Amino acid sequence: MGAMTITEKILAKGAKLKSVKPGDLINSKVDIALANDITAPIAIKEFYAVGAKKVFNRKRVVLVPDHYTPNKDVKSAEQCKILRDFAHEQKITHYYDAGEVGVEHALLPEKGVVVAGDIVIGADSHTCTYGALGAFSTGVGSTDLAAAMVTGEVWFKVPETMKFVFNGKLDKWVSGKDLILRIIGDIGVDGALYRAMEFTGSAVSSLSMDSRMSMCNMAIEAGGKSGIITPDAKTKKYVEERGERKARYYESDAAAEYFSVTEYDASKLEPQVAFPHLPENTRGVSEAKNIKLDQVVIGSCTNGRLEDMAVAAKILKGRKAKKGLRLIIIPATPAIYEASMKKGYFKTFVEAGAIISPPTCGPCLGGHMGILATGERALATTNRNFKGRMGAPNSELYLSNPAVAAASAVLGKITHPDAVK
Amino acid sequence: MKIKGKVWKFGPDINTDDIIPAPRLVSTDPKELAKYCFEYDRPDFAKNVKKGDIIVAEKNFGCGSSREHAPIAIKGAEVSCVIAKSFARIFYRNSFNMGLLILESEEAVDGTSEGDTLSVDAATGKIKNLTTKKEYMARPIPEFMRNLVADGGLMASIKKRGVV
Numbered sequence: 001m002g003a004m005t006i007t008e009k010i011l012a013k014g015a016k017l018k019s020v021k022p023g024d025l026i027n028s029k030v031d032i033a034l035a036n037d038i039t040a041p042i043a044i045k046e047f048y049a050v051g052a053k054k055v056f057n058r059k060r061v062v063l064v065p066d067h068y069t070p071n072k073d074v075k076s077a078e079q080c081k082i083l084r085d086f087a088h089e090q091k092i093t094h095y096y097d098a099g100e101v102g103v104e105h106a107l108l109p110e111k112g113v114v115v116a117g118d119i120v121i122g123a124d125s126h127t128c129t130y131g132a133l134g135a136f137s138t139g140v141g142s143t144d145l146a147a148a149m150v151t152g153e154v155w156f157k158v159p160e161t162m163k164f165v166f167n168g169k170l171d172k173w174v175s176g177k178d179l180i181l182r183i184i185g186d187i188g189v190d191g192a193l194y195r196a197m198e199f200t201g202s203a204v205s206s207l208s209m210d211s212r213m214s215m216c217n218m219a220i221e222a223g224g225k226s227g228i229i230t231p232d233a234k235t236k237k238y239v240e241e242r243g244e245r246k247a248r249y250y251e252s253d254a255a256a257e258y259f260s261v262t263e264y265d266a267s268k269l270e271p272q273v274a275f276p277h278l279p280e281n282t283r284g285v286s287e288a289k290n291i292k293l294d295q296v297v298i299g300s301c302t303n304g305r306l307e308d309m310a311v312a313a314k315i316l317k318g319r320k321a322k323k324g325l326r327l328i329i330i331p332a333t334p335a336i337y338e339a340s341m342k343k344g345y346f347k348t349f350v351e352a353g354a355i356i357s358p359p360t361c362g363p364c365l366g367g368h369m370g371i372l373a374t375g376e377r378a379l380a381t382t383n384r385n386f387k388g389r390m391g392a393p394n395s396e397l398y399l400s401n402p403a404v405a406a407a408s409a410v411l412g413k414i415t416h417p418d419a420v421k
Numbered sequence: 422m423k424i425k426g427k428v429w430k431f432g433p434d435i436n437t438d439d440i441i442p443a444p445r446l447v448s449t450d451p452k453e454l455a456k457y458c459f460e461y462d463r464p465d466f467a468k469n470v471k472k473g474d475i476i477v478a479e480k481n482f483g484c485g486s487s488r489e490h491a492p493i494a495i496k497g498a499e500v501s502c503v504i505a506k507s508f509a510r511i512f513y514r515n516s517f518n519m520g521l522l523i524l525e526s527e528e529a530v531d532g533t534s535e536g537d538t539l540s541v542d543a544a545t546g547k548i549k550n551l552t553t554k555k556e557y558m559a560r561p562i563p564e565f566m567r568n569l570v571a572d573g574g575l576m577a578s579i580k581k582r583g584v585v
Contacts, residue, residue: 038446042489046576075447125487125511139487141515143575189434190481194510225510365443386438393461
């Protein structure tokens, strides 16, 4: 049996094989199969079309209507109703509606639905987030998801792994978001196409769980199949406090083979900003000069967690968003919402002139709750800045971490957090 | 499986929001989605695309979201196949699952211009540019994947071939 990476070990377990190697085609069991209000309606239609009657396991199929909720119009309400009816009929354990719903990739880890060692597929490209828990997780389309809802299985090609090592002490304003933006800037939006990305090194170990999740969340923006961080004491504490199943912790063998190994001196990194219209257009924030903003959004499956709210509150405390700038803050789940309220962040946000949104994907995909007009420019803590992603086709979107976003909201232009006096 | 069609040429990293913008995802109907295919990037596409037309694009076609609405919209527009230098992973899988034929060939992309007419043989991977009279090879599509396209997608194929 050859040496394996953490990803290969998890996939071998899923396929009930002693070992796997890159390029192997395997049939694997699925621990969690996830869909949302955009992707589930197609999967549900296909589920019935093949004559299926019951999902493989009602505790393992997860449905989260988070994209167009609260429903923005009749059509989106109809789509959510398809999920609701299906969830009730199939007695789905993890179906979240109304005041229980949150942004899926923040909600599932928080609720303990995903644990270390899991194999997760989700009909949402940012399903790769759960690599931060030491799970193999990847995005699929509705059809693959429909098949897995019926069989509890999915086929994979075992990916090669690219290893990214960050050593050194991070600047206080640099987070997991900045590390992943730097990688995407270096390798491009297809730099990790078909491959797994493994993040390691002392700087990665120093990241909080929230920050590790934002890092793995954006593996897809480099074309990656998955992103993963080897579980450590922080992971175990997080998973064991909430996990509803027994976790399994894996790590890469010292002799495991990688497609590539790239090392970074993390101490030299400043906060990063992705310029329009691709996440690979990444530069240090010091290079963003005099970029005036109409809107700032802090939220999403990338950066809508409690730590992100805390950073925003720290910078906004006693300050105001620039007059006329629309600052929209979206706590990603009801628990994050409640904690933000109890910790006094909401008072800070309201006094800063921010709009506090209910948990939703909302403006991240240009859906609703903060859309840009023609020619407008925004900075967001979200994950994609494709042309027209947040609204009008010729609007402009920049991406950053929450500290840069909050500071930029105060000054009305993209700025380093230290520039806020 | 042989195809002939006129080329719509696209650049690199065409993402799923380019193919079908998120505000249009409130439907799953192919004809409805086709009306907004490339709405921002090529506003003339939906109006002028003809049955059998072929999309030819540079690298990483279909990057971004996992939305199956993207291949559904292209199929709804009655495009016969997409040829690119490379495809994003989820889009690649989704396309065959939806019964949309896609082929990878760097040389065919480099040798094709907007408005050219191509003929494509999916079984052999042979691509002929009938405008320039040049021939190229794509990676051939194995039979089981051609069957997915012929049957109209994975679920239709499962049903037809009696797996469930």
